[in-house]
Amino acid sequence: MVTAIVGDIHPQTLIPLLDARFGRIPARPPAPPLRTVEPKQVAAKSVTLVDPAQPQLLVAYHRPAATDPDDPVFEAIDDVLTGGRTSRLYRALVRDQKLALEVESFSGMPGEKYPNLWTVAAAPAIGVSADRVLAALDHELERLAREDVSDAELAKFRARARAALVRSLGSNQGLATALAHYQTLYGDWRELFRELDRFDRVTKADVRRVASAALKPSNRTVATLVTETTTETPPPPGSLPGER
Numbered sequence: 001m002v003t004a005i006v007g008d009i010h011p012q013t014l015i016p017l018l019d020a021r022f023g024r025i026p027a028r029p030p031a032p033p034l035r036t037v038e039p040k041q042v043a044a045k046s047v048t049l050v051d052p053a054q055p056q057l058l059v060a061y062h063r064p065a066a067t068d069p070d071d072p073v074f075e076a077i078d079d080v081l082t083g084g085r086t087s088r089l090y091r092a093l094v095r096d097q098k099l100a101l102e103v104e105s106f107s108g109m110p111g112e113k114y115p116n117l118w119t120v121a122a123a124p125a126i127g128v129s130a131d132r133v134l135a136a137l138d139h140e141l142e143r144l145a146r147e148d149v150s151d152a153e154l155a156k157f158r159a160r161a162r163a164a165l166v167r168s169l170g171s172n173q174g175l176a177t178a179l180a181h182y183q184t185l186y187g188d189w190r191e192l193f194r195e196l197d198r199f200d201r202v203t204k205a206d207v208r209r210v211a212s213a214a215l216k217p218s219n220r221t222v223a224t225l226v227t228e229t230t231t232e233t234p235p236p237p238g239s240l241p242g243e244r
Contacts, residue, residue: 061214
């Protein structure tokens with residue numbers, strides 16, 4: 001458990017309060033490092049769920065933990081693909097081809113401290129099959145692995161990542177949350193202030209390399225939610241509406 005306290009605090013008053021609240025919890029040795037590692041995925045997987053809900057498509061790829069040196073590269077890929085209305089997947093799937101109502105990408109399922117999933121989530125447009133959305137998504141991912149991103153896309157990622165980090169530190173709550181997060185994740189809160197350097201070191205070659213290695217069919221699981229269709233039994237001839 002990590003606690004970070006930020007603000008107009010007085011250690012001589014605060015520390016006794018913390019000792020009173022948490023000092024009675026017995027100290028324990030650190031947990032052993034993670035020993036169970038999921039076997040490498042070598043073939044594409046798919047699962048379909050039928051449910052009376054809006055259709056959804058989730059496409060998930062295995063990726064390393066957030067502490068991996070390539071973590072900023074995945075953030076760059078997120079920005080290029082789904083970072084706003086000028087991003088590649090928004091333009092291709094939502095604006096131009098009108099295959100999806102919305103699309104987003106993110107890392108962290110089920111948690112980011114250990115190897116996890118990089119995921120694209122899309123809501124197919126009415127009358128559009130998940131297969132068509134997946135084909136359009138594949139085209140953009142293959143392009144990302146084959147061609148360099150532009151200077152403008154890389155510059156936009158760096159500017160947006162820097163701005164988001166600075167904004168998150170604009171309040172005592174934001175700073176405390178960030179300090180506790182980085183201490184928990186890395187074991188060193190100072191990593192928070194090295195984040196900007198990691199963003200700046202991301203190159204076009206990094207994006208192409210990570211896309212080629214991770215965003216391939218053999219490394220992914222496709223989950224499709226298909227809307228369940230219900231058929232009403234017609235009422236008997238001569239009956240009034242609502243009667244059976």
